[in-house]
Amino acid sequence: MKSSKWDDIKVKQALKAVYNAKxxxxxxxxxxxxxxxxxxxxxxxxxxFSPDYFSLFEQYFWxxxxxxAALIIVLVAWTIQFDFTSEFDLATIFMNxxxxxxxxxxxxx
Amino acid sequence: xxxxxxxxxxxxxxxxxxxxxxxxxEHLLLKYQEQVLKIVRKHIPYGQVEETAQxxxxxxxxxxxxxxxxxxxxxxxSVIAVRTCYDFWRKRYRTREFAMSTxxxxxxxxxxxxISDQSxxxxxxxxxxxxxxEVLSWALDRxxxxxxxxxxxxYLEGLSGKEAAEFLGWSIAxxxxxxxxxxxxxxxxxxxxxxx
Numbered sequence: 603m604k605s606s607k608w609d610d611i612k613v614k615q616a617l618k619a620v621y622n623a624k625x626x627x628x629x630x631x632x633x634x635x636x637x638x639x640x641x642x643x644x645x646x647x648x649x650x651f652s653p654d655y656f657s658l659f660e661q662y663f664w665x666x667x668x669x670x671a672a673l674i675i676v677l678v679a680w681t682i683q684f685d686f687t688s689e690f691d692l693a694t695i696f697m698n699x700x701x702x703x704x705x706x707x708x709x710x711x
Numbered sequence: 712x713x714x715x716x717x718x719x720x721x722x723x724x725x726x727x728x729x730x731x732x733x734x735x736x737e738h739l740l741l742k743y744q745e746q747v748l749k750i751v752r753k754h755i756p757y758g759q760v761e762e763t764a765q766x767x768x769x770x771x772x773x774x775x776x777x778x779x780x781x782x783x784x785x786x787x788x789s790v791i792a793v794r795t796c797y798d799f800w801r802k803r804y805r806t807r808e809f810a811m812s813t814x815x816x817x818x819x820x821x822x823x824x825x826i827s828d829q830s831x832x833x834x835x836x837x838x839x840x841x842x843x844x845e846v847l848s849w850a851l852d853r854x855x856x857x858x859x860x861x862x863x864x865x866y867l868e869g870l871s872g873k874e875a876a877e878f879l880g881w882s883i884a885x886x887x888x889x890x891x892x893x894x895x896x897x898x899x900x901x902x903x904x905x906x907x
Contacts, residue, residue: 642769
């Protein structure tokens with residue numbers, strides 16, 4: 603069979619019509635439908651609302667992400683600007699306590 | 712007095728269910744049964760509609776504690792219905808339970824006529840509606856569960872990318888990409904079928 607010129611719009615219209623007709627053309631459910639659903643539901647038993655702490659945390663997680671990211675950037679900038687292990691600070695500490703200073707020096711060597 | 716005769720609201724029914732009154736669920740079942748069946752009939756073969764619709768309500772019952780009431784119960788239930796249909800196809804494709812039939816000459820003729828000018832007359836014929844349904848089902852069976860669902864929601868139902876994304880729980884970008892690819896696959900399938 604040779605193909606005619608393909609027409610997207612016509613094919614789409616035809617398939618849409620078929621698809622949408624499925625909604626109303628389908629068979630009705632049996633009379634036992636509701637009874638069967640309720641039987642399955644009753645078999646599950648009562649359900650109670652219990653706060654799911656993980657999902658409560660999840661709700662706020664993404665809201666806190668930009669704040670956390672900003673905080674990390676500020677801390678990194680601060681650390682770079684004010685050297686965390688400044689030699690001057692270390693020297694001041696160890697000058698006041700020469701025993702610890704020696705010990706740390708030994709360890710570092 | 713009037714309040715005593717009015718039907719309980721969805722929120723009230725849900726509160727009763729969550730307080731342990733299992734039978735109150737029947738109110739929701741009766742109220743939304745038709746809407747759920749309409750969704751399921753569109754996505755699932757007629758033979759499995761009843762069982763899948765039952766699954767939708769059972770899933771809804773189990774998920775009630777997570778219902779927040781932001782967009783209304785019907786919208787929430789519709790999402791569960793679409794996702795249950797999606798799960799049905801995922802399971803079905805995994806086990807490959809569908810028949811890999813080929814299109815008959817009758818089906819090919821129908822497709823040929825659609826492309827030609829006889830399409831409007833053809834829609835009114837009962838026999839051609841049957842063929843049309845079979846062609847659609849044949850083509851969709853050859854797509855993955857993901858392609859099938861996105862094609863049905865976006866291409867055939869005309870939902871926006873955002874709406875489809877909400878129903879399927881995907882990102883909008885994923886829906887757009889999938890939708891484009893699945894449309895191309897469908898076209899290729901149908902074109903191939905009438906060329907042979």
